Amino acid sequence: MMFLLYLVLILFFTKVAGEASVRLGQPAVLGKLIVGILLGPAVLGWVQQGAFIDELSEIGVLLLMFIAGLETDLEQLRKNWRSSLAVAVGGIILPFAGGYSSALAFGLSQSYALFFGIIFCATSVSISVQVLKEMNQLNSREGTTILGAAVLDDVLVILLLAVMMSVLGTGGEISIPLLIGKKALFFLGVIVAGWFAVPKVMKWMAPLRVTEAVVTAALVVCFSFAYFAEWLEMAGIIGAFAAGIAIAQTGYKEAVERKVEPIAYSIFVPVFFVSIGLNISFAGIGQQWGFLLLITVIACLTKLVGGGIGARLTGFNTRSSLLIGSGMVSRGEVALIIAATGLQAGLLLPEYFTSVVLMVIVTTLATPPLLKALSREKQRT
Structure with missing residues (x-):
């Protein structure tokens, strides 16, 4: 029955911390992320990571990106595709060089350094989406460029990871043309499904004389797209985002958005925010504080x-x-x-795993105040 206590703690403290964060002039999501660290093993130990938390948080991030897709202006996304591509490429080249160089500076071999470069290339905009949403900037030119860049970044990083593991001999028989083919199949599949199948599914399920047929149909589409993405070795969040865009092109957008947001923000999204902080552990970090500081600064600056x-x-x-x-x-x-993945494949040394996780957490924590401050400056000009 511990999962019930975990839910009570997560739901109560994320709302309180979110309110406190807003009162301090920061996005609510920052307080929710910090609560994850405080409740988790690193500080109080009241909430432990486990299958229950993992699965709820996975649904949370899928719903978060689904809502982002619902609210995305597709025409704006089309207009800014060149900017999104440039941002994605720039956000891979510089971080890769920074990660690779920082690893070499601390005496790591070429193969370990190359994998560090890959880690630095990753981007997850689930947190940025929430901050932009809070600031009503999700549908701005900047917001849609960030969303488009994140999709492209995800594709490029997965391809880069596959190439790297193949070259370093840790990925088995990886066929790069097959991998590229899977990505192409994914985008072709979601475009065809979004154009033809989704409107028909919504139109067929909406009149059913059962409770909440419309929102159930939308969730079926969301989770189907996410599963399809995972099956083709894409991130599920990209599938959920595509599903949101597809639903937004139908006449059910407003009804779905109005019903899905309470489901997402009342339980699943708070668990996702807290789950990020649960990965924190300070064990053995005293001997690597210099390394941690360097990779965190470089990770932030290069992106x-x-x-x-x-x-x-x-x-x-x-x-x-x-x-x-x-x-x-x-x-x-x-x-x-x-x-x-790198730890399992022997491309990331176990003694550096904690530092990498902490770097990921710090970059995630740094994003909300950064976005808030720069958005405020932009509005002043």
Whole structure:
């Protein structure tokens, strides 16, 4: 019955911490992330990571990205595809060089250093999405550029990871053309399904004489797209985001959004925020504080500058470029998955795993105040 106590603690303290964060002039999500650290093994130990928390948090991040897709202006996304591509590429080249160089500086071999570069390339905008939503910036030109860049970044990083593991001999028989084919199949599949199947599914299920048929149909689409993405070795959040965009093109957008948000924000999304902090452990970090400080600073700066340069080269002014770069800083669950993959494949030394996890957490914590501050500066100009 411990899971009930965990839910009570998570739901109560995330709301209290979110309110406190807003009173201090910060986005509510920052307080919710910090609560995860306080409640978790690193400080109080009141909530422990486990299958129950993992599964609820996975649903939470899928719903968060589904809602982001619902609220995305597809026309704006189309207009900014060049900027999104430039931001994604800039947000990979510079972080890869920074991660690779920092690992070499601490005496790691070439193979370990190359994998560090991959970890630095990861981006997870689930936190940025929440902050942009709180600031009513999700549908702005900057917001849609960040979302588009994150999708492209995810594809490029997965391809880069597969190539790296193949070259270093740890990925077995990885076929790069097959991997690229899977990505192409995913995008083709969601476009066809979004254009033809989704409207028909919604139209067929909506009139059913059962409770909440419309929102149930939307969730079926969301989780189906997410499963399809995972099956083709894409991140599930990209599938959920695509599902949101598909639903938004139907006449059921407002009804779905109105019903899904209470489901997401009342239970699943708070668990997701807290689960990030539960990964924190300070064991043995005293001997690696210099390494941790270096990789954290480099991780933040390279994404901020790399993504910012991409935005600047495609017509954004300096403040908007920095805002877009800051939206790409969070490594989130994507980097944690890559780090765990590297640990299992022998490309990440166990003694550095805790430092990498802490770097991921710090970049995630740094994103909300960064976005808030730069958004405020942009509005003043």
